[in-house]
Amino acid sequence: xxxxxxxxxxxxxxxxxxxxxxxxxxxxxxxxxxxxxxxxxxxxxxxxxxxxxxxxxxxxxxxxxxxxxxxxxxxxxxxxxxxxxxxxxxxxxxxxxxxxxxxxxxxxxxxxxxxxxxxxxxxxx
Numbered sequence: 001x002x003x004x005x006x007x008x009x010x011x012x013x014x015x016x017x018x019x020x021x022x023x024x025x026x027x028x029x030x031x032x033x034x035x036x037x038x039x040x041x042x043x044x045x046x047x048x049x050x051x052x053x054x055x056x057x058x059x060x061x062x063x064x065x066x067x068x069x070x071x072x073x074x075x076x077x078x079x080x081x082x083x084x085x086x087x088x089x090x091x092x093x094x095x096x097x098x099x100x101x102x103x104x105x106x107x108x109x110x111x112x113x114x115x116x117x118x119x120x121x122x123x124x125x
Contacts, residue, residue: 010038059071
């Protein structure tokens with residue numbers, strides 16, 4: 001695959017993710033170590049490391065040329081498909097659900113409240 005093409009697609013994915021996802025959400029993933037252009041399964045891919053509550057490892061967002069993305073998670077256990085069909089405006093919500101928030105809104109709200117209490121008591125950081 002052409003290196004310039006991979007770089008261009010990965011940059012587009014990065015721009016779409018950053019434009020549609022609040023920065024505090026991205027920060028909650030621990031995604032502070034940069035974004036990388038790569039290839040995965042013959043697809044141009046954006047990869048970044050996360051340290052989320054539910055998943056720690058690499059997130060890969062691959063463009064499959066059917067005009068949607070595939071999200072993969074990579075850790076010590078290997079690489080697995082987390083979501084097969086994602087449009088650009090869904091990237092942040094789907095990734096957040098997979099690696100940080102989960103599907104139980106009340107459980108996540110309770111977790112955040114407990115973390116807030118720890119923070120206010122100086123027990124985080």
